[in-house]
Amino acid sequence: MTSTELDEHRTRALAAGCAPLVDAMGRHHQHQAHLPALQSPTPDRVLFGAAITIQFLPTLDDLPGADRGFGELFAEAVRDAPEGAVLVLSSGGYPHLSHAGGVKLVRVASHGLAGVLADGQLRDFAELAQHGFATWCQGEAVRWGGDSVMPYAANVPVEVAGVTVVPGDYVYVDAAGGVVIPAGSLADVLAEAEQIVADDEETLRRLRTSPQ
Numbered sequence: 001m002t003s004t005e006l007d008e009h010r011t012r013a014l015a016a017g018c019a020p021l022v023d024a025m026g027r028h029h030q031h032q033a034h035l036p037a038l039q040s041p042t043p044d045r046v047l048f049g050a051a052i053t054i055q056f057l058p059t060l061d062d063l064p065g066a067d068r069g070f071g072e073l074f075a076e077a078v079r080d081a082p083e084g085a086v087l088v089l090s091s092g093g094y095p096h097l098s099h100a101g102g103v104k105l106v107r108v109a110s111h112g113l114a115g116v117l118a119d120g121q122l123r124d125f126a127e128l129a130q131h132g133f134a135t136w137c138q139g140e141a142v143r144w145g146g147d148s149v150m151p152y153a154a155n156v157p158v159e160v161a162g163v164t165v166v167p168g169d170y171v172y173v174d175a176a177g178g179v180v181i182p183a184g185s186l187a188d189v190l191a192e193a194e195q196i197v198a199d200d201e202e203t204l205r206r207l208r209t210s211p212q
């Protein structure tokens, strides 16, 4: 996708908003695709872009491959990332513990990504707000979570709040919640969401003038 196409898709997704996008996904796919409302250091920043992923697992220090840190996995995740990608972090089963913070995630800004969707908590909301990208997660943590969860693999399918996110899927998150849209369905889902918005506006107009 060119940057012009990405901008156009982003503008259309933001204009539609979360609930119509979720309804539109429901008309094209049977699986669960919506994310209940998340928290953000900057709730006015909408997140939209193609997913790159880091899978977290419960900490297990003798698991082969478990010695790769966040920085190494981030470098692998971002290597062939599309422009304006979204870093998606799974929770490893501990959504209420910290998975990263202002220091680890400054890489998201240096690589020009659109932002972060984390199914766990994050530390340093004040720093994350300064970084400039959009961050959505399960809340702010103060305690380090590395004794309970570890980043384990990059760019594999991950689970976020009961939804499978495949690298390359489009992620949309605003203050209402989120939705995960397969890349191959993006055009259809955007068009469907726009139709839903138009139909809702028409219904509202009718109900305002002749309540029924």
Ligand SMILES: O=C([O-])CC(=O)C(=O)O
Residues within 6 Å of the ligand: 098, 099, 100, 101, 102, 103, 104, 105, 123, 124, 144, 145, 146
């Ligand atoms: O150290 C951590 O795991 C999380 C953190 O606070 C940071 O990245 O700034």
Ligand SMILES: [Mg+2]
Residues within 6 Å of the ligand: 101, 102, 103, 123, 124
């Ligand atoms: Mg920190």
